[in-house]
Amino acid sequence: MTEKEERFLQRLLATFKVEASEHLQSMLTLLPELEQGPDAAAEATLIETLFREAHSLKGAARAVNQREIEMVCHDMEQLLSSLKYGEITVSPEIFETLYQALDRLQPLLVGTPAPAAPTTAPVATNPVPAGVVAGGSAVAAPASSASGPVAEATRAVPAEPVASETVRISTAKLTALLNQAEELHALKFGAAYVASEIAELSRGFAGWRKEWGKAGKALRGSRRGRARDLAAQVDGLLETFEQGDARLRLLDERLQRIHRSAEQERRSMAGMIDGLLDDMKQALMLPFSSLLELFPKLVRDLSRDSGKPVELVIDGAAIEIDRRILEQMKDPLIHLLRNAIDHGIEKAEQRSQHGKPAQGRVSITILPQDGNQIEIAVADDGGGIRHDRIREVAARSGLLREGEVSDDEALQALVFESGFSTSPILTDISGRGLGLAIVREKVEKLGGRIKVESQQGQGTCFRIVLPATLATFRGVLVSIGDRQFVLPSVNVERVARVARHTVSTVENRDTIPIDGQIVGLVWLADVLGLVRPRSDDDAPLQVVVLGNALRRIAFVVDAVLADQEVLVKPLGPQLQRLRNIAAATVLGAGKLVPILNVPDLLLSAIRVAPAGGAVQASAPEHQQRSLLVADDSVTSRSLFKNILETAGYRVTTAVDGLDALTTLRVGQFDLVVSDVEMPRMDGFELATQIRRDSKLKALPVVLVTALDSREDREHGINVGADAYIVKGSFDQGNLLEVVRRLL
């Protein structure tokens, strides 16, 4: 296959996966309907549709050369064709065959090899149509071979059908979204207006500065002049001053105007964006049925595997919920169903003994609740959760103290504690370690809650209440030096400023009092492995108290900047899970800021060696020195900064020569490290300018460059650089040595 064909095949396979899963889902929905035994007309339509689905899937499979799938579909097609033409009629054996075929299709679609399907399985599908077509009477033989594979011991939960990466959405919803998006268009003009006004303003300032400069020059000149012209000069000066004043007023007014416009734009934008987001969320709402359509088959399988006849009743499947929440609920609901059938429903004989119908009943009921919430109730009419067993296990695992009496409700709540997930009372899907504790964690993570109600001998009901849409994420923006991080608001208990003297040491760890309680204290910089930025020894500490259910710790940061809504973005597929960092968000101007993982931080904080806290370890003497690093490469810049900061210097950065020069003039620096190749003003020019500047001329300059020729080195010396380091042979220690020597 050529490369072009390979690429096309990949694209085609993607289309195929989506299409195939749709066909499969459709068949999985239609088969149970057909089984219900509808009237003749409905039956005919169902059979026709089923046939078409199998036929289309076969054609699709052929196109991507998936021969196994094609063959399975072929068998189904034949069977369905016979049904269509009335050569055979529906029977349990037929359904069995068809379900088996679907079972074989699911793993094929996911791409994994079919589960331990015994070799009799293919035989089961082929002879059955033949035998059945022959008149439908010889059902004994096909039936036994059909049920053969079923009797096999472990029947895995049907492999997950291919998660569809597309959604269906009503055109009405889509149109509404499009309209809103179009309205956002208008914001562009507002923003453009503000931008142009500011540009205008900036030009005004530039003009003014020019004149100011001229006046300054004249003034300096006149200082050297004769006293006789003094009055005239003062007049001239006064005029310049008044002009300047008028100008200032004009510019000020302009600024006010722009400010008002910008404020207005911001308000409209906020309104439009919120509206659009709400509608988008609505668009992402899916009816529960899209998840629940898997379940009838699951219950059939579980029922058969456990040998207990069980029927599944679903109510309220049309209710819609945020798709993301729905996706998260799949595993928990499957787990609860398993639980109900494995442990809840008793065996048929037992049930008859208790006067219950032989067939067990499991129900899933969905109800909307106040406050944009939805309740899912998974109930069974089995034996209920036995309190004595709960007590037993609880006592054994220390959750309940000996002899402690708890009411029924408290007991039932215990089943959610981890410790129960491995008990024989409740099902654990082996290999996944999924227990009710994890179900609860998932539910709570989505902003919901779960509880269980049970009556001995009558049944059990798990009630899950979920929000209908995912709430937006709020975070607290903090800074450490010039780095920023976001802490999830949900975990931020308190923000406070504490005086350093309130820090005390308890068992070799720093603590501070917060609201009358002693809370552990650590520096966030330490926890993250960053250099603690300089600060005055007696300035108060800015702390953020983070907590989860287990513990709370106060973290020292440089500043708390804001508390705002943030859009959570995942870190990308390569970084599946990073220590301490959960995700990232984009702030204004596209700046990326990491969102920290609080549970990780809390654990990491414990492991951080007590640094003797509030008192800084005695720093090297050059801690007072300020350095400027100029380089247009972001990586080089941060590299030099890291090296120098770790060595204890205070570092500011500049992105090119001009930026560096301006910063040097405005601030106070002890040394400059500069690249040579930079836009606007290169390193040589910068050095030259520095030497010319009266304030800066004594400043040590270290040039770090890729240029290695003799001429370049000489040039460096000529412009007055104190050191010339070549990047190609750069060595960290070398730089530090040079810097130390020059200071």
Next chain:
Amino acid sequence: MTASTPKRIDWTAVRERMAAAEATLRETLEPSSQAHQQVLQQRARQMAQVPASDAAGETLEVLQFVLAHEHYALASRFVDEVYPLRELTQLPGAPRFVLGIVNVRGRIVSVIDIKRFFDLPERGVSDLNKVIILRDGSMEFGVLADVIEGVNLLRMSEIQPPLPTLTGIRAEYLHGVTAQRLIVLDAQKLIRDPAMVINETVES
């Protein structure tokens, strides 16, 4: 029924007849059919000019770049785009070869330093200005480079197996080296390498 073979019809004969008919037509009809034919022929010629990928041995289209004075190449099939590096957000605590994350039109892409990933000796510092975003299926990340040289079509025959000591990179990650000392990395291997995926937890 015996196995069926696909039907073979004598297309050559048919074509002869049709060509004959065509010739007759052309003599008697206007240029319209002629022009039509010409267009078809021209199109066929254009199609024929596209370099056949299996002419003599296979070829590999690569993106060439410079990193720390070495020349490397990656199969362009896995290169999603090249992005100039402006702002890099560092991730404290991440492995050394993960330099940080960048924002590519709203999507977050992690950026790695190949030299550090392969534990190559770091000689000097270089201006890593470009991010080559690699993608294979759902895995995506960026690789920093100093200079992008461009796209080139290599013949597989030019790529020799590497001498172990020459590049310092383990052979499994390389397609090989060319005579011009271009180190051809196996992009797919790199992208799918489990060592590339970071999955850490904090021990309690």
Next chain:
Amino acid sequence: MVDDSPSALELLVYLLNGDPELQVIGTASNGEEAVKAARRLKPDVITMDIHMPLVDGFAATRSIMEECPTRIVMVTASVVPREVSATFKALEAGALTVIGRPLGLGHPDFDTSMRELLQTIKLLSEVSVVRRWSHARNHPPLESALASGRQIRLVAIGASTGGPLVLRDVLSQLPATFTLPIVIVQHIAAGFAAGFAEWLGQSSGFPVRLAEHGAPILGRCAYLAPDGVHMEVTAGGQVRLTSGPAEHGLRPSVACLFRSVAQAYGGNAVGVLLTGMGKDGAQELKLMRNAGAVTIAQDEESCVVFGMPGEAVKLEAAHFVLAPDDIAATLRRLGTQP
């Protein structure tokens, strides 16, 4: 291109667009869309699946042939005889032919399968859309042909592209008093013979069977050659199926059949060569004529492709060149006991 499976459609579009002489100008995923698109775009060729939601292939073909006729090719993957039969019904509505789905990318025979598909479509696109069956006009002077007093005992028919409908027309015009056996070789895609036989029988009302090796050739029955084997007749009036090498790439071939008829029945047979591409059977029709049989070629006007019969005409292999109705009339006269 019309198909309700997006994947199959995508593959077909990719294959056809890969050929510089073909361009896909539209797609549809059900019969209703197909009719609308055909009306709007006026394509040269339409490929269509028969099983589609809303309006199926048959109904869509009919609508299109009524409003904006063009060349329609039915593409199907089904080889269940009933379903194939249903697909052939589309021929009655005006579709040109039925072909099987191409194999998928990655299949070892993909290239061959693709080339065949493209060639078929290209050649079919040259076929004239409007075919008129000319009505019975000339009654051929049969007396002279029968002068030598021979007795006709068998009819042998060979056909390719466009054959199915002609066969149906001819067979449907043979009355209950028609006593001759008919042996037929119809070039058809692998796997379709059984379904085709079923459809032909149903739609013509004439008994049609898939030939079985060794079966006696009985009167008032048409025996269709199964795909993948050559069909011959023995002097003893039996069917012989052989898996000899393909002739001119064809198996079953008309040539093989006609040759065996000439040998076994000599002048006591009728040979009919119907529409189809290529030359299969033309030379052998001449053999039959030389052996004394009555030979007929379908006339150019009514042929979908005047390949085989045209060659026969060139070789002067046919006594008569007739339209389907006339062929039926001739057979009636030759084969009906009063």
